[in-house]
Amino acid sequence: TQLLEQSPQFLSIQEGENLTVYCNSSSVFSSLQWYRQEPGEGPVLLVTVVTGGEVKKLKRLTFQFGDARKDSSLHITAAQPGDTGLYLCAGEEISNFGNEKLTFGTGTRLTIIP
Amino acid sequence: GAGVSQSPRYKVAKRGQDVALRCDPISGHVSLFWYQQALGQGPEFLTYFQNEAQLDKSGLPSDRFFAERPEGSVSTLKIQRTQQEDSAVYLCASSLYSSRKEQFFGPGTRLTVL
Numbered sequence: 001t002q003l004l005e006q007s008p009q010f011l012s013i014q015e016g017e018n019l020t021v022y023c024n025s026s027s028v029f030s031s032l033q034w035y036r037q038e039p040g041e042g043p044v045l046l047v048t049v050v051t052g053g054e055v056k057k058l059k060r061l062t063f064q065f066g067d068a069r070k071d072s073s074l075h076i077t078a079a080q081p082g083d084t085g086l087y088l089c090a091g092e093e094i095s096n097f098g099n100e101k102l103t104f105g106t107g108t109r110l111t112i113i114p
Numbered sequence: 115g116a117g118v119s120q121s122p123r124y125k126v127a128k129r130g131q132d133v134a135l136r137c138d139p140i141s142g143h144v145s146l147f148w149y150q151q152a153l154g155q156g157p158e159f160l161t162y163f164q165n166e167a168q169l170d171k172s173g174l175p176s177d178r179f180f181a182e183r184p185e186g187s188v189s190t191l192k193i194q195r196t197q198q199e200d201s202a203v204y205l206c207a208s209s210l211y212s213s214r215k216e217q218f219f220g221p222g223t224r225l226t227v228l
Contacts, residue, residue, distance in 0.1 A: 004156075042118070042205050042219025043157065088156050097162070097170040099145070102217070104156030 003027075004091055004105035012111040013079060021074045021087055021108045029091030032065055032072045033102070037086040079112045086110075116140065118220035120206050126226045127196045135191045135223045139208030146189050147217060148181055149205040157205055163189060196227045 004025045013019055023032070031050045035043035047056050049065035049072060056063045060083075062075040072089055089105040119138045127133050139146050145164055149157035150173075160179065162170040165186035174181070178196075183189040193200055203224050207217040 041221050042207070044219070045216050048216075090156075095162075095170050095172070097172075099162045099164065099170050100215075101159055101162070101170070102147075102157075104149075104158065107154070107156045 004089055004103055006087075006089060006105040006108050008108060009106065010109050010111075012113060014113050015080060016078055019076050019079055019110070021076075021110070023072045023074075023089035023105050025070050025091060027091070028069050029093055029103075030069075031092045032069070033090045033092065034063055034072070034074055035088040035090060035104075037088060037107075043088055076110075079110075081112045081114050084110060084112050118206055118208055118218050120204075120220040120223050122223060123221065124224050124226075126228065128228055129198060130195050132192065132194045133196055133225060135193075135204050135225070137189045137191070137206030137208075137220060139187065139189070139206070140218055141187075143208035143210055143218075144186075145209045145211065145215070145217075146183055147207040147209075148189070148191050149207065150175075151203040151205055151222070153202070160191070160204075193225075196225075198227050201225055201227045 007022045031048055033048045034046045037043040047063045052067045052069045054065045060077045064073050087108045090102040093101050095101040121136045147162050148160040151157040159173040161181045163183045166183050178194045180192045203222040205222045207219045209215040209217045
């Protein structure tokens with residue numbers, strides 16, 4: 001089983017500050033996805049990165065896929081209380097049975113203090 | 115619009131009881147996934163269906179876990195003789211095709227085994 005380690009595990013910062021969350025693996029994935037999950041709900045897809053070195057921006061969120069497609073980062077600029085949640089990275093691989101299979105990271109629980 | 119729904123949202127079982135968890139995917143979605151999310155962790159893959167065919171059950175932790183999707187729409191995850199370590203949130207996700215398509219997650223069923 002491939003493992004995805006996320007850091008930090010917990011992060012609590014003031015509104016308006018910037019932050020970066022990291023997702024690291026020793027294995028290569030065909031793509032990497034970032035999700036946000038709120039209490040009592042399922043994860044919601046934020047972005048998918050496919051190409052090594054790819055950078056995608058979603059308003060104040062910037063996602064980067066490492067050149068070797070083993071790691072990724074999520075940077076949030078000017079964090080807002082609405083950014084609070086559990087952020088999960090997930091590596092995609094194709095299983096022996098031909099289906100896509102997601103391996104989720106350990107998660108980063110982000111709290112933005114107003 | 116109708117998303118993925120799951121029922122019940124909460125289930126409390128005594129150790130040794132059997133439980134059945136239901137997932138209603140988005141209409142027309144071919145692929146259906148089940149995940150197990152322990153407290154404070156990311157989801158872990160359990161099993162995958164393409165229409166009514168269970169193509170990948172490599173993530174099922176034991177033979178006490180059984181999943182079915184007899185008509186290619188609604189799916190049921192059954193856990194026999196529940197144990198305390200089965201306590202977790204069970205998430206269902208569906209997607210339109212079998213590869214490289216966004217998975218839409220349901221809200222999950224929180225199972226507590228006493």
